[in-house]
Amino acid sequence: MSGLSQQPWIELRDVDFSYGPDRPVLAGCNLRLQPGQRLALEGANGSGKTTLLHLIVGLLRPAGGAIEVFGKPRVAEADFHEVRRRVGLVFQDADDQLFCPTVAEDVAFGPLNLGKPRDEVRGIVSRTLDALGLAGYERRITYRLSGGEKRLVALATVLAMSPDVLLLDEPAATLDDQAVARLIEVLAALPQAMLVVSHQPAFRRAVTQGTLRLQNGRIEVV
Amino acid sequence: MHDHAAHHDTPHALGPASCGPSYLGRVDPRVRVVAAVAFAVAVAAAHSLATAAAALGVALLALGLARISPSAVLRRIVPLEIVILLVALVLPWTAGRSAAQAPGWGAGCDHAALLAAAIALKANAIVLGLLALLGGMEAATLGHALAHLRVPQKLVHLLLMTTGYLEVLRREYGRLRGAMRVRCFRPRVSGHTYRTYGYLVGMLLVRSFERAERVLAAMKCRGFRGRFYLLDHFSFVCRRDVPFSLAAAAVLAALVALECL
Numbered sequence: 001m002s003g004l005s006q007q008p009w010i011e012l013r014d015v016d017f018s019y020g021p022d023r024p025v026l027a028g029c030n031l032r033l034q035p036g037q038r039l040a041l042e043g044a045n046g047s048g049k050t051t052l053l054h055l056i057v058g059l060l061r062p063a064g065g066a067i068e069v070f071g072k073p074r075v076a077e078a079d080f081h082e083v084r085r086r087v088g089l090v091f092q093d094a095d096d097q098l099f100c101p102t103v104a105e106d107v108a109f110g111p112l113n114l115g116k117p118r119d120e121v122r123g124i125v126s127r128t129l130d131a132l133g134l135a136g137y138e139r140r141i142t143y144r145l146s147g148g149e150k151r152l153v154a155l156a157t158v159l160a161m162s163p164d165v166l167l168l169d170e171p172a173a174t175l176d177d178q179a180v181a182r183l184i185e186v187l188a189a190l191p192q193a194m195l196v197v198s199h200q201p202a203f204r205r206a207v208t209q210g211t212l213r214l215q216n217g218r219i220e221v222v
Numbered sequence: 223m224h225d226h227a228a229h230h231d232t233p234h235a236l237g238p239a240s241c242g243p244s245y246l247g248r249v250d251p252r253v254r255v256v257a258a259v260a261f262a263v264a265v266a267a268a269h270s271l272a273t274a275a276a277a278l279g280v281a282l283l284a285l286g287l288a289r290i291s292p293s294a295v296l297r298r299i300v301p302l303e304i305v306i307l308l309v310a311l312v313l314p315w316t317a318g319r320s321a322a323q324a325p326g327w328g329a330g331c332d333h334a335a336l337l338a339a340a341i342a343l344k345a346n347a348i349v350l351g352l353l354a355l356l357g358g359m360e361a362a363t364l365g366h367a368l369a370h371l372r373v374p375q376k377l378v379h380l381l382l383m384t385t386g387y388l389e390v391l392r393r394e395y396g397r398l399r400g401a402m403r404v405r406c407f408r409p410r411v412s413g414h415t416y417r418t419y420g421y422l423v424g425m426l427l428v429r430s431f432e433r434a435e436r437v438l439a440a441m442k443c444r445g446f447r448g449r450f451y452l453l454d455h456f457s458f459v460c461r462r463d464v465p466f467s468l469a470a471a472a473v474l475a476a477l478v479a480l481e482c483l
Contacts, residue, residue, distance in 0.1 A: 101362030113445030
């Protein structure tokens with residue numbers, strides 16, 4: 001963990017979260033992600049990994065503690081609009097992410113929401129798809145793609161917004177070896193900082209610089 | 223989590239019905255939607271049998287131009303024919319008849335027979351016409367055409383999301399059914415069966431609701447704030463679309479003229 005003097009991009013301090021009194025998930029959870037850093041996050045099922053990612057982008061709000069992203073405390077919904085523009089979350093199930101009829105529209109959805117003009121968005125779409133080896137997929141119907149293709153398109157929908165940080169929720173979980181190898185190749189070539197939830201040690205080693213473990217509501221460095 | 227490969231190669235139930243590029247398939251989708259709606263309204267409003275028969279002829283001709291596969295036509299038209307048959311069977315009891323006449327089909331049912339013929343001709347003409355003009359279209363294209371024709375955005379997106387997530391729901395249903403079958407569930411007439419189906423439907427509803435929440439969350443992560451933007455726009459190509467528009471208008475005018483004669 002170099003550059004501790006630097007301002008971290010994402011910082012969680014003593015964050016508590018529970019889904020009701022009988023399901024506490026996070027208790028006094030601390031996390032720091034430095035600019036350009038790539039960290040993996042592991043932990044048992046139900047330990048709160050997905051919850052943690054959702055807290056960072058403000059889909060859930062903590063019961064206690066502080067969330068700072070890009071040096072600013074984030075509390076209200078409006079605070080998280082900027083966070084979501086610069087921090088891209090790729091969901092665990094690509095079917096949750098892909099809701100537009102065609103690949104091009106799904107990739108264009110984010111940039112259009114950011115108010116970019118259509119001509120520019122068209123360029124972004126083809127550049128993003130090219131970069132992921134998905135050239136020619138523009139007119140494909142999203143719900144007829146294979147599992148591996150859906151995963152890459154879901155990544156493309158987030159990359160099209162050119163985020164500074166990627167939060168990936170079990171990106172390799174449902175993929176075969178070939179698709180995993182392709183995903184590793186794609187991720188390794190990206191410039192973004194990353195927080196990657198993964199149960200696969202080999203995948204974590206190939207994509208990230210270090211692993212954190214989420215246990216009993218806290219994060220430990222492995 | 224789930225196996226996509228098994229479903230990947232099977233044609234989708236909502237997919238287009240045409241078996242290749244056709245003349246009609248290349249016409250601007252907006253023009254086709256307008257033509258289909260105008261045709262349906264004109265036929266539905268017609269009273270004479272001659273108009274209805276002519277409209278059916280036009281629809282069959284269009285079906286040929288659209289190169290819709292005969293099996294797709296059959297699959298889509300059989301339910302309609304069953305309904306028409308049922309309507310025709312009960313018509314003598316429901317349509318006006320003279321008091322002296324015996325109930326049911328028999329002598330003196332000319333009025334009911336004419337009515338049944340008109341219903342059959344008109345319904346088939348409309349369904350085949352719609353199939354020819356819109357059946358070869360992806361749901362996505364139809365949605366876009368409607369959006370560009372200023373149909374309310376919420377309806378369009380309801381249509382698009384429904385078609386998109388129907389497949390996801392179908393897979394979810396398949397998984398649940400599979401999970402039931404591997405534990406030796408066989409439907410019988412019993413409380414256990416009804417309760418199990420209740421659980422199945424309930425679980426589908428709950429899961430769909432949760433998926434809807436996750437989809438919305440994913441949309442918010444990409445900056446969604448309640449507005450949809452359309453990326454594509456169709457182009458009205460004069461050499462291709464003007465002749466079709468003129469022909470469609472001429473056919474409609476002919477049908478109206480036939481009706482007024």
